Amino acid sequence: MLFTGVLLGLLYVVFALVLFQVLNVGLIPMLLIVVGLAVFQYFTSDKLALLASGAKVVDESQAPELHAMVERLAAMADIPKPRVAVVPTDVPNAFATGRNPKNAVVAVTDGLWRRLDKEEVEAVLGHELTHVVNRDVLVMTLASFFAMLAGLMMRFGFYGGIFGGGRRNDQGGIPIWLIIVAVSIVTYFISYLLIRAISRYREYAADRGSALLTGAPENLMSALQKISSQMTLIPQRDLREVAGMNAFFIVPARAKEVASELLADHPPLEKRLARLAEIAREMGKPVAP
Amino acid sequence: MGRVTDVLFGRKRLKGAARERLFALSTAQVTLDVEMGLKPAGVGAVCFKPLSAGEFVRAENDLQELLDATATQSHSKVERKSDDLGYEWLVVRDSSFEDLVATVHMIGSEMEDRGFGPQLLAAIFKFTGGKNPVYFIYGYKTGTFWPFVPEGEKERDNSEELELKAKLEKELPIEPDLTRWLALYGAPL
Numbered sequence: 167m168l169f170t171g172v173l174l175g176l177l178y179v180v181f182a183l184v185l186f187q188v189l190n191v192g193l194i195p196m197l198l199i200v201v202g203l204a205v206f207q208y209f210t211s212d213k214l215a216l217l218a219s220g221a222k223v224v225d226e227s228q229a230p231e232l233h234a235m236v237e238r239l240a241a242m243a244d245i246p247k248p249r250v251a252v253v254p255t256d257v258p259n260a261f262a263t264g265r266n267p268k269n270a271v272v273a274v275t276d277g278l279w280r281r282l283d284k285e286e287v288e289a290v291l292g293h294e295l296t297h298v299v300n301r302d303v304l305v306m307t308l309a310s311f312f313a314m315l316a317g318l319m320m321r322f323g324f325y326g327g328i329f330g331g332g333r334r335n336d337q338g339g340i341p342i343w344l345i346i347v348a349v350s351i352v353t354y355f356i357s358y359l360l361i362r363a364i365s366r367y368r369e370y371a372a373d374r375g376s377a378l379l380t381g382a383p384e385n386l387m388s389a390l391q392k393i394s395s396q397m398t399l400i401p402q403r404d405l406r407e408v409a410g411m412n413a414f415f416i417v418p419a420r421a422k423e424v425a426s427e428l429l430a431d432h433p434p435l436e437k438r439l440a441r442l443a444e445i446a447r448e449m450g451k452p453v454a455p
Numbered sequence: 456m457g458r459v460t461d462v463l464f465g466r467k468r469l470k471g472a473a474r475e476r477l478f479a480l481s482t483a484q485v486t487l488d489v490e491m492g493l494k495p496a497g498v499g500a501v502c503f504k505p506l507s508a509g510e511f512v513r514a515e516n517d518l519q520e521l522l523d524a525t526a527t528q529s530h531s532k533v534e535r536k537s538d539d540l541g542y543e544w545l546v547v548r549d550s551s552f553e554d555l556v557a558t559v560h561m562i563g564s565e566m567e568d569r570g571f572g573p574q575l576l577a578a579i580f581k582f583t584g585g586k587n588p589v590y591f592i593y594g595y596k597t598g599t600f601w602p603f604v605p606e607g608e609k610e611r612d613n614s615e616e617l618e619l620k621a622k623l624e625k626e627l628p629i630e631p632d633l634t635r636w637l638a639l640y641g642a643p644l
Contacts, residue, residue, distance in 0.1 A: 396633055397613035405577060405592070405637035406502070406540040 204311040211303045212271050215263035221251035221273040228252075232279070235288055236272060236295075242379050243295050248272050256402055258282065258393045262294035263303060270298040277398065286389035289380050296375025302368050309364050314357075366433045373438055374445060383446040387439055394435050476598055476628050477560045480580060480591060481553050483627040487582060490622050493589055495552040496581040498644045499559045501545045503566065504574040505537075514571070521565045531558040536643045542576065546644050555580070563595065579603075581644055587612060589619065591627075592639055599630035603638055611638060 207214075216223070226233045233250055240247040248262070248270035258278035264270035272294045279287060297303075377383035392398075432438075487493040518535070522545075525533050531549040538544065545562055549555040559578050566575060575595040582589040590603040602619040604612040616636070620629050630636060 396617060399633035400611070400613050400616065400636045401634060401638070402609070402611070403637055404540070405594075405639050406538075406542050 200311070200314050204307055204314070207310075208265050208304065208307045211307070212264040212269055215261065216251060216271060216273070219253050219261070219273065220255075221253040221271075223249050223251045223271065231284075232274065232287075235284075235291055239288065239291055239295050239379055243299050243375075245270070245295070245299055248295070248298060252276065252279075258398055260290050260294050262297045264298065265303050265307075266301065267298050272298070278393070281398070282389055282392055285380075285382065285385045286392065289376050289382065289386035289389050290393075292376030292379040293372045293386060296372040296379065297368070299375065300368065300371055302372070305368065306361070306365065309361050310357075369432050370438070370441060373442055377442060377445045377449070381449070383442045383449065387442050387446075390435060390438060390442075476600075477556060477563070477578060477593055479627050480593070480600065481556050483623050484552050486623060486626060487589075487619075491585065491589075491619070493582040493584045495555065496583045496588070496644075497548055497550050497552075497555065499547050499555050499578065499580040500642065500644045501547075501559055501562050501566070501578050502576045502639065502642070503543050503545075503571065504576060505541055505543055517569045517571075521562065521569070524565065525558060525562060528561065529554060529558045531555060533558070533562075538641065538643055544643050577639065579639060579642055579644065585615070587615070589615070590639070590642065592637075594630065594635070597630055597635060599628050599635075601630040601636040603636070605638070605640060609640060 215221075224232070229250060229252060232252075236250050237247050245267040248264065248267070249272075251271055251273035253259070253273055253275040255275045256277040258275055258281050260272065260274040260278055262270060262272045272291060274287065274290070278290065282290070373386060376386050380386070484495060522533055522535070525531065529549070530551075531547050531554060533548075534546050536544040536546055547555060547558050547562070549558060559580075563575060563578065566572065572595075577595060578593040580591045580593075582591070585604075587604050587606055590605070591600050592603050593600050602616040602623075604615045604619075606612045623629060
């Protein structure tokens with residue numbers, strides 16, 4: 167997640183620079199493109215996330231228990247029932263996406279459904295539904311939009327201020343484009359850190375929301391512990407099947423990569439557990455520290 | 456230091472003597488008994504890939520020879536089985552755990568000497584005394600052990616497996632990469 171995020175961002179910076187430098191696009195068309203991208207991201211977030219994860223939307227007959235759970239929680243959270251999707255992977259995880267509660271989707275992986283107790287799945291769903299209630303897709307799109315915009319303005323300001331808007335590229339000394347690239351990259355990294363900070367804050371908020379929705383923070387605590395425990399690394403597959411496919415070393419490596427990727431944007435487990443324990447105490451529930 | 460220079464100069468050797476590590480289970484068995492109340496079930500096995508049709512006749516003869524040799528050199532009983540996934544098993548029974556490990560080790564070495572080393576997949580030992588039977592799988596490719604506690608048909612008791620790891624890590628070469636702890640459901644022993 168971190169790595170792909172950085173790469174995507176760098177790609178974006180390079181893309182903007184090429185547009186600006188090579189095509190000689192002005193500030194206004196440039197802004198239009200940035201806004202256009204943000205709008206595109208906002209409106210296609212649900213489809214993109216489903217596509218990227220390989221999640222399949224399931225109807226009530228395919229996953230009756232899961233649907234009943236989501237329906238109950240959505241009613242409690244006072245939002246329309248989101249679509250429900252299942253990701254066919256062994257790594258326990260879940261996500262929610264969609265630009266507003268009407269277009270929301272919640273997805274859980276096979277591994278989550280199989281490895282967690284029903285109350286724990288409910289707590290995880292509560293967390294994801296709180297993301298929907300809090301409109302986190304909108305928040306994150308806005309956050310990254312402003313980050314993009316900040317980087318862009320800085321580049322323009324830099325170019326216009328110091329070089330007087332001139333388009334001479336061969337003044338001697340360090341080439342202008344190099345300075346622009348350097349500044350863009352620094353700007354980008356700083357905004358990336360800020361976005362991650364916002365993301366962590368939204369995760370705490372979603373944890374709290376789940377605790378309030380289910381009334382049982384201890385379920386989310388045990389769910390989080392299970393999801394991040396070593397157990398999730400132990401495969402369910404049979405040695406003979408894997409050896410037969412001649413992929414003995416490829417499959418496990420991939421499973422590991424996915425696990426670390428999915429955990430990257432979240433606050434550390436201990437802190438989340440500590441905050442949940444605090445909420446539990448506020449609710450008058452005794453929880454082991 | 457030797458290791459580092461080997462890596463630097465690309466001389467890192469393959470784990471050729473990995474099968475010697477099998478004997479570590481003989482000592483670990485005491486810990487299993489004392490700390491977890493697990494006793495050897497007196498049965499172990501070697502699992503190997505079926506042989507290609509071309510070498511089948513020679514392989515059949517060699518295997519028979521191997522079984523005969525085992526019978527004369529040890530008191531263990533060996534029988535041949537195959538499973539649904541098309542793998543072959545040599546199931547070894549011996550009431551003495553040390554002899555059991557020695558026979559399984561001998562089968563492994565004999566197969567390797569006859570050129571079937573690459574066919575070797577895993578050795579497996581069964582223990583009882585807990586809620587579910589406990590297996591220790593030895594991967595010939597990795598030269599490491601990992602615990603396997605099947606629960607029902609296609610489930611496994613991960614917490615029990617991790618507890619076994621914690622208890623035995625010091626005396627047994629346990630596979631550190633948990634993603635390689637692959638299962639062997641329905642092993643014929």
